[in-house]
Amino acid sequence: xxxxxxxxxxxxxxxxxxxxxxxxxxxxxxxxxxxxxxxxxxxxxxxxxxxxxxxxxxxxxxxxxxxxxxxxxxxxxxxxxxxxxxxxxxxxxxxxxxxxxxxxxxxxxxxxxxxxxxxxxxxxxxxxxxxxxxxxxxxxxxxxxxxxxxxxxxxxxxxxxxxxxxxxxxxxxxxxxxxxxxxxxxxxxxxxxxxxxxxxxxxxxxxxxxxxxxxxxxxxxxxxxxxxxxxxxxxxxxxxxxxxxxxxxxxxxxxxxxxxxxxxxxxxxxxxxxxxxxxxxxxxxxxxxxxxxxxxxxxxxxxxxxxxxxxxxxxxxxxxxxxxxxxxxxxxxxxxxxxxx
Numbered sequence: 572x573x574x575x576x577x578x579x580x581x582x583x584x585x586x587x588x589x590x591x592x593x594x595x596x597x598x599x600x601x602x603x604x605x606x607x608x609x610x611x612x613x614x615x616x617x618x619x620x621x622x623x624x625x626x627x628x629x630x631x632x633x634x635x636x637x638x639x640x641x642x643x644x645x646x647x648x649x650x651x652x653x654x655x656x657x658x659x660x661x662x663x664x665x666x667x668x669x670x671x672x673x674x675x676x677x678x679x680x681x682x683x684x685x686x687x688x689x690x691x692x693x694x695x696x697x698x699x700x701x702x703x704x705x706x707x708x709x710x711x712x713x714x715x716x717x718x719x720x721x722x723x724x725x726x727x728x729x730x731x732x733x734x735x736x737x738x739x740x741x742x743x744x745x746x747x748x749x750x751x752x753x754x755x756x757x758x759x760x761x762x763x764x765x766x767x768x769x770x771x772x773x774x775x776x777x778x779x780x781x782x783x784x785x786x787x788x789x790x791x792x793x794x795x796x797x798x799x800x801x802x803x804x805x806x807x808x809x810x811x812x813x814x815x816x817x818x819x820x821x822x823x824x825x826x827x828x829x830x831x832x833x834x835x836x837x838x839x840x841x842x843x844x845x846x847x848x849x850x851x852x853x854x855x856x857x858x859x860x861x862x863x864x865x866x867x868x869x870x871x872x873x874x875x876x877x878x879x880x881x882x883x884x885x886x887x888x889x890x891x892x893x894x895x896x897x898x899x900x901x902x903x904x905x906x907x908x909x910x911x912x
Contacts, residue, residue, distance in 0.1 A: 579610035582676025614657020702850035726781035731772025798839035
């Protein structure tokens with residue numbers, strides 16, 4: 572098949588997306604497809620008719636220990652920076668048998684690209700526009716979790732430009748719709764509170780403040796309606812932030828996690844319930860905290876387009892049940908195409 576692997580974009584997770592895209596492109600080529608990586612923002616100014624025969628992979632791509640300079644990215648596109656879709660992106664996606672959506676973060680994981688593709692009759696992988704939008708908005712996702720009886724941390728919402736409301740410490744402050752823990756702070760002392768609000772507001776005007784639950788962190792992938800084994804995430808220092816997520820050697824990851832069978836099943840059932848409540852489809856990842864000294868776990872968030880880098884959690888969980896990386900990519904394509912039949 573001819574497959575566009577759509578990555579990049581203008582979110583704070585741009586670099587992560589490009590590495591996901593590079594890995595997925597190579598995997599699909601190994602499975603015999605004419606897969607080509609395409610930056611949704613930068614576009615393609617070469618010979619469109621030969622696009623699926625081009626290499627399209629920059630082997631120097633890497634993830635730094637800080638989120639990318641988005642203003643610099645916006646200024647670097649030829650022409651102007653208006654609009655997400657670069658030159659020839661839509662026409663190339665129309666020409667493909669399917670688009671593997673390897674985007675992460677705003678304007679990619681929030682349903683806007685998916686809605687555009689729906690209107691244009693373009694087939695794509697993963698969840699639809701509605702579920703993507705629900706999962707991306709942390710406030711809406713938490714409201715839906717509450718409605719379905721899924722335990723999550725108590726929270727309030729505010730605007731970055733307003734006087735910060737009082738909230739019991741310790742707490743976690745983060746942007747409404749961000750990913751990869753960009754702009755997230757754990758506030759232990761009152762002196763850190765206003766600074767954390769300002770940090771989150773650099774990325775988004777809407778901010779969510781929630782109680783800090785101290786405990787062990789886990790993630791569970793969902794593929795084709797089935798929950799994968801949980802993986803435990805243990806940063807060597809601090810919390811599971813952008814640097815600890817993507818820099819090798821910063822975090823210990825144990826899969827399958829060391830949990831008894833009953834608690835594992837309970838967490839897997841909860842992950843599937845969240846996946847269904849948020850109208851997600853094909854694949855995703857649900858994150859949890861197991862409160863210290865208890866068997867109570869709290870859902871942190873849902874990811875409609877989990878990372879597929881060498882450091883990412885979903886491929887590790889899939890490998891634990893014998894689903895290797897190339898097979899996982901192929902399965903995502905197959906499950907996604909089945910939705911259109």
